[in-house]
Amino acid sequence: MSSIPALAVIPPGVVTLADHEAHARTRMDDNAWAYFSGGAADEITLRANRSAWDNCLLHPRVLRQMAGGHTRIELLGRTLAHPILLAPVAFQRMAHPDGELASAYAAAAQGAGMVLSTQASMPLETLASAYLGEAHRGPLWFQLYMPHDRGFTRELIQRAEHAGFEALVLTVDAPSSGARDRERRAGFRLPEGISAVNLQNLPPAPHITLQPGQSAMFDGLLTMAPTWSDIEWLMANTRLPLLLKGVLHPDDARQAAALQLAGLIVSNHGGRTLDTVPATAAVLPRIAKALDGAMPILVDGGIRRGTDVLKAIALGASAVLLGRPYAYGLANAGALGVAHVLRLLRDELEIAMALCGCPTLAQATPELLFRPD
Numbered sequence: 350m351s352s353i354p355a356l357a358v359i360p361p362g363v364v365t366l367a368d369h370e371a372h373a374r375t376r377m378d379d380n381a382w383a384y385f386s387g388g389a390a391d392e393i394t395l396r397a398n399r400s401a402w403d404n405c406l407l408h409p410r411v412l413r414q415m416a417g418g419h420t421r422i423e424l425l426g427r428t429l430a431h432p433i434l435l436a437p438v439a440f441q442r443m444a445h446p447d448g449e450l451a452s453a454y455a456a457a458a459q460g461a462g463m464v465l466s467t468q469a470s471m472p473l474e475t476l477a478s479a480y481l482g483e484a485h486r487g488p489l490w491f492q493l494y495m496p497h498d499r500g501f502t503r504e505l506i507q508r509a510e511h512a513g514f515e516a517l518v519l520t521v522d523a524p525s526s527g528a529r530d531r532e533r534r535a536g537f538r539l540p541e542g543i544s545a546v547n548l549q550n551l552p553p554a555p556h557i558t559l560q561p562g563q564s565a566m567f568d569g570l571l572t573m574a575p576t577w578s579d580i581e582w583l584m585a586n587t588r589l590p591l592l593l594k595g596v597l598h599p600d601d602a603r604q605a606a607a608l609q610l611a612g613l614i615v616s617n618h619g620g621r622t623l624d625t626v627p628a629t630a631a632v633l634p635r636i637a638k639a640l641d642g643a644m645p646i647l648v649d650g651g652i653r654r655g656t657d658v659l660k661a662i663a664l665g666a667s668a669v670l671l672g673r674p675y676a677y678g679l680a681n682a683g684a685l686g687v688a689h690v691l692r693l694l695r696d697e698l699e700i701a702m703a704l705c706g707c708p709t710l711a712q713a714t715p716e717l718l719f720r721p722d
Contacts, residue, residue, distance in 0.1 A: 357683045358682060366694065369674060369686065372681050373444075381444060384440070384443065387531030387621070390528045394627075394628065399653065401631050401651065402630050408720075409704055409705040415708045416708075418707075429460070430485065432669060433695060434464060435461060435463045435464060437465060439468035440545070441679060442471070443470070443543060444676050447683050447684065451684035455678075456487065465490070468547075470543050471546060473512055477489060477512035488516065490514060501552060510588065517592070518591075519583065522617065523622045524575075577604065580605075581608065584610075590611030592612040593605050593612075595614070595618060612647065613644060616648070629650035648664075654697055655700060663713045
């Protein structure tokens, strides 16, 4: 008689996203833990992302009329049940055998949007098929790293379009990997059987012969990194809305607005690329001021509480993306763990709104934040 697999359960005592992180450490080996939890260099930005939300204070109002309150938002022409999306996280099968498929089922069931990584460990068509059938799902977007081969890139975009993805998200803050000390100490490697399956047929990068005095970084790798002209090429080769992920400077935000992109994601890659850049919570209001409503703004980095989500909206974001926490939930209990993470955050958001006298997110303005004299 074959054994019946045990049903996934939320571990006892796991009632916050921080609890999920602590328990996930017991579920992941050193290799996976270094990949999912580590940041670049001294991890100053990794820590700053979290502390910036802590240091941003709410200024609640009382005795407000709250009947009819809700967490709904409008984003790219759609009404979403709440402003929480799953950020692109690569190689999720390192956290759980069901990988991105489990995350997709959880996101769809919880009405959360999902952004699938180019470096997903499952085919993009499999994810789209699982996700798009849910009636109350959020948006499904595909994250792109702009491979060096234009023909392959065009085919990858067409695959995403045919599968039903509704937008492209181009990551622009990682033309090279960061100095990830934790991964180097752990001797990080992809486990056998796990790979970026959607990039399997990518032709090898052209060989570049360096001359004496030339840099392998600047005259080699970075000659294939995308520029603003590639953004225009990308827009001309897709019918999908295009968002840029990894914008921190107001001037870059203005340039994106001039190209009439669909949106921006304020992100420092979770502190995984360049260390000592500012926290996303600190940059967000500057980007919002520069754009002045020209396009939707999303933000990620360090969000761990429903109060963080409310603060992000008050600082000018339309929605937020969650990264590491759902990878931890995935490690703990598969799809159920991801769903639990999303439900916790949404419930906490409603509590924060109720206690701030803020019945809808349209009323989450900068006045909701405490400004010391």
